[in-house]
Amino acid sequence: xxxxxxxxxxxxxxxxxxxxxxxxxxxxxxxxxxxxxxxxxxxxxxxxxxxxxxxxxxxxxxxxxxxxxxxxxxxxxxxxxxxxxxxxxxxxxxxxxxxxxxxxxxxxxxxxxxxxxxxxxxxxxxxxxxxxxxxxxxxxxxxxxxxxxxxxxxxxxxxxxxxxxxxxxxxxxxxxxxxxxxxxxxxxxxxxxxxxxxxxxxxxxxxxxxxxxxxxxxxxxxxxxxxxxxxxxxxxxxxxxxxxxxxxxxxxxxxxxxxxxxxxxxxxxxxxxxxxxxxxxxxxxxxxxxxxxxxx
Amino acid sequence: xxxxxxxxxxxxxxxxxxxxxxxxxxxxxxxxxxxxxxxxxxxxxxxxxxxxxxxxxxxxxxxxxxxxxxxxxxxxxxxxxxxxxxxxxxxxxxxxxxxxxxxxxxxxxxxxxxxxxxxxxx
Numbered sequence: 001x002x003x004x005x006x007x008x009x010x011x012x013x014x015x016x017x018x019x020x021x022x023x024x025x026x027x028x029x030x031x032x033x034x035x036x037x038x039x040x041x042x043x044x045x046x047x048x049x050x051x052x053x054x055x056x057x058x059x060x061x062x063x064x065x066x067x068x069x070x071x072x073x074x075x076x077x078x079x080x081x082x083x084x085x086x087x088x089x090x091x092x093x094x095x096x097x098x099x100x101x102x103x104x105x106x107x108x109x110x111x112x113x114x115x116x117x118x119x120x121x122x123x124x125x126x127x128x129x130x131x132x133x134x135x136x137x138x139x140x141x142x143x144x145x146x147x148x149x150x151x152x153x154x155x156x157x158x159x160x161x162x163x164x165x166x167x168x169x170x171x172x173x174x175x176x177x178x179x180x181x182x183x184x185x186x187x188x189x190x191x192x193x194x195x196x197x198x199x200x201x202x203x204x205x206x207x208x209x210x211x212x213x214x215x216x217x218x219x220x221x222x223x224x225x226x227x228x229x230x231x232x233x234x235x236x237x238x239x240x241x242x243x244x245x246x247x248x249x250x251x252x253x254x255x256x257x258x259x260x261x262x263x264x265x266x267x268x269x270x271x272x273x274x275x276x277x278x279x280x281x282x283x284x285x286x287x288x289x290x291x292x293x294x295x296x
Numbered sequence: 297x298x299x300x301x302x303x304x305x306x307x308x309x310x311x312x313x314x315x316x317x318x319x320x321x322x323x324x325x326x327x328x329x330x331x332x333x334x335x336x337x338x339x340x341x342x343x344x345x346x347x348x349x350x351x352x353x354x355x356x357x358x359x360x361x362x363x364x365x366x367x368x369x370x371x372x373x374x375x376x377x378x379x380x381x382x383x384x385x386x387x388x389x390x391x392x393x394x395x396x397x398x399x400x401x402x403x404x405x406x407x408x409x410x411x412x413x414x415x416x417x418x
Contacts, residue, residue, distance in 0.1 A: 031333065031356040034379045038334045062341070064351030075313075076357035177360070 002060055003053040005036045015070035022294045026176040028073045035063060099272050107172055108275040111282030114170035115222040121166065122215015125159050129208035150192050153201045160204035160293045163211070167293075173286030176294055200295045207292040218281065225274040232267025236260045312350045316358045318401060321367060321386060321394040330371075330383035333359060359384055367393050 002008040009029050016025045039059045040052065047055065063069065102108045136152040139145035164175035195201055231238075235255060238244040245252040255263055323336055331339075336359075337352040362368045367390035372380050386394070 027360065028356070031382075032353065034332075034381060035334050035337070035352065035356070037379050038381075062337075062348070062352050064353035068351055069353035072351070072354035073357045076361050 001053070002056055002066075005033060005040065005052070005056070008036060008056070008060060008066060009033055011066035012070055015066045016073065020070075020074060021174050022290070023174045023176045024073060026295055028069070030176075032063070032069065036060075039063070099269070099276070102272045102275040102279065105275070105279070107282075108279040110170045110172070112222060112226075112275055112278040114166070114282055114285075115218040115278050117166070117170070118211070118215035119219035120215075121163065122211045122213070122219075125163060125208045126210070126212025126215060128159065129156060129205055130212060133205065133209070146192070150195060153195050153205070156205045156208055157201060159208050163208070164289065164293050167286055167289045171282045171286040171289075173290055175290065203292045207289065214285070218285075222274065222278060225270065225277070229267045229270035229274055232263050232270060235263050235267070308349065312354070315401075316350060316355065317362055318394070318397050320355065320358055320362060321390055321397065324368065324384060324386040325391055325394050330385040332373075332381040332383050334381075336384075362390070366390075 002011065009032060012032055013025060013029060016028055020028075036056070036059060039062075040055055043050075043055045043059060064072070132152050132155070136145065136149045139148050161176065165177075167173055168175040168177075239254060239260065240257070245254045319340070320336065323339060324331060333352075333356055337355055340355075341348060341352075359368065359370075363370055363384065367387060368384045369387050370382050370384045372382050
């Protein structure tokens with residue numbers, strides 16, 4: 001029997017915790033908390049005299065015991081398009097086909113797209129985290145600074161959820177699909193303290209701030225590699241037929257004719273290698289995002 | 297000897313695995329507006345006099361699965377009076393799937409019924 005919603009959630013977390021993904025746990029807890037609190041509010045208005053523990057008995061009987069609900073989530077998880085987290089299978093292809101197969105791999109292209117998009121998200125999210133953080137922290141010397149700082153931390157949580165959706169869609173890493181919410185029934189000051197004391201708020205803030213330099217690095221590196229590979233591939237046609245030189249850091253250079261096949265092959269190899277690198281960096285960034293943006 | 301309660305539970309669980317998705321799609325197809333989990337659970341509870349076939353908590357992972365397959369879409373509404381609610385709405389692909397699943401359900405039902413009726417005649 002559960003005396004409070006919090007106790008139910010703790011039990012559910014324990015049941016899920018043995019084998020579930022942290023993002024699934026966060027979603028399951030969010031679903032349960034929303035459902036139980038709405039049901040509790042409704043029952044309270046019907047029977048105001050009863051305690052939370054008494055009201056919860058029929059609610060939990062209908063919702064399901066923590067073990068039952070956990071089992072339902074765990075049973076369904078493999079069917080939830082694990083986006084692209086499929087089990088690896090032995091790769092028996094030759095080295096050359098392994099290198100070039102990445103060109104037909106949607107995961108690699110979406111990771112590459114994430115690297116290009118990181119410039120925009122880095123400027124928007126990272127810029128907001130750094131500038132907004134400095135301004136709202138600076139305003140703390142005034143009384144108005146307190147609510148401003150609280151609103152800033154809330155906005156960072158919103159950004160964390162949005163970035164989580166982008167990471168899941170483009171990097172294929174399972175991320176939370178539900179927002180976090182502060183326990184109901186708390187006073188405004190308690191909510192504020194909970195928000196500030198919650199390590200999640202600070203981790204999300206640190207992540208958003210780090211997105212600024214990371215976004216710049218990702219986008220610069222990958223756009224440069226992409227442009228190089230395309231210009232190398234097209235250089236024989238551009239130089240021999242259209243008489244357009246290669247532009248290497250501002251200098252116009254005509255490649256010696258005997259060297260053009262080497263440049264062409266280098267470009268052909270650089271493109272799939274860029275995609276391999278995008279997939280690798282995407283995987284590492286996905287792990288980083290999961291460590292920072294999923295509540296432990 | 298097989299424990300009949302356990303066998304019943306297992307049978308019910310296996311049946312629910314597919315039917316819950318069909319019922320949820322059907323409810324959301326009939327609804328004029330997006331619905332959140334608790335409201336769907338209450339609607340299911342109100343529309344039948346018999347004991348509910350599954351726990352309300354088991355509906356949410358099915359909703360998530362349907363959303364993951366693109367048959368539903370959802371958004372979060374930060375309710376003023378309570379916790380934020382996730383509203384679900386059926387997609388065009390969900391409507392098409394519901395049509396196909398309903399056909400499959402009708403065929404399965406009449407197939408199973410034809411055998412059950414024969415048993416009753418014995």
